[in-house]
Amino acid sequence: MLGKEFLALLSKNIGIAKGKSIDQSFGGINLIVCGDFHQFPPVAVGASEALYYPSDAINDSVESHVGRAIYKELTTVVLLKQQMRVTDPVWLDFLRHLRAGNVQEDHLTILRTLLVRPRKRSNPSADTANFETEPWNTALLVTPRHAVRRQWNDEAIHKMCSSTGRQLYVCPAQDRYKGRSLSLSERHSLALHLSKKTRKKKKNSMQKDLPEEIELSIGMKVMVTNNIETDLDLTNGARGEIVDIVLDPEEPSVGNEPIVRLKKLPSYILVKLSRTQA
Structure with a gap:
């Protein structure tokens, strides 16, 4: 996810490339921002750098204030409500509550049923996972x-x-x-x-090099x-x-x-x- 300072820097560089005034965000081009702000915060910066986070007049940098101002210029919002990947209605209900930070006790009960405990040799008949059989193998x-x-x-x-x-x-x-x-x-x-x-x-072999x-x-x-x-x-x-x-x-x-x-x-x-x- 983009941070406020990064958004301001991106707008500035595009404005320079377009030869437009820096007073005009992104050089006057059309802008569409896609993403789920509830999913991930900006990478390698503080949580306050999130676009939706209100500006701090004392502690935030000038670029952060500019980025926040640019974000507030985006007044047309389209919400995509149709889920295309998750088909399980119970799991989808849990994900929606998790996204809003409103997980209920019944959701926690569902998660606890998914905990995997390896089968112990001392008690192989216990209700635990056998990783040699379906679906665990x-x-x-x-x-x-x-x-x-x-x-x-x-x-x-x-x-x-x-x-x-x-x-x-x-x-x-x-x-x-x-x-x-x-x-x-x-x-x-x-x-x-x-x-x-x-x-x-x-x-x-443990590094990120291609094999x-x-x-x-x-x-x-x-x-x-x-x-x-x-x-x-x-x-x-x-x-x-x-x-x-x-x-x-x-x-x-x-x-x-x-x-x-x-x-x-x-x-x-x-x-x-x-x-x-x-």
Whole structure:
């Protein structure tokens, strides 16, 4: 979410680019601000930087006052009331109360029923979760940690291939820059950069660098991370499953080995989405 100072700076820079007077917000262009102000505060600044937060005449900066004034110029408000993702009416009711900070006791009761307790060997018959059976053995993990996400995915695909007998394809990454392959000098610079980072930090795999290899298998769960085609529900967060992997015609014969290291990228990967308008 935008903060007041950032909004003022953005307006100033656009006004300069348009060659308009700084007295005219955003250089006089039309402006549409989208978002849910109840969801997240501005990043890396104080809570008072939120656009809806009243200005403090003594403590706020000039830019903060300007940003607040610009925000108050937005007098036409459109509320989107139709929920397009959540289909469970009980969960939707909880989310709406949570958004307004008005959670009731019955909502807390619902949340407590979702607490997961691992099954103990000393009492396997207790009413606890058995992570070896449905639905827990296919449960999704939501985590803000990049390293945890990577380790979880690696373990999940190896476990899936082991239990189903499907082949695991290991694809080498092909780095590109602005849609083209890297030149020899660029490859050399990248290799030196990665080598220095590896020496500097042994746990390089835990960083946010893109992986040098990608593991794929038929039956693997995947998720869309960009809005590709909103009309077809190919949007950020859409989930699906790999149903086919067509290898490059020049790929050497892979045989029946459980783990196959490909020399070339697959020709294409066919994914069946869980929900789509296609």
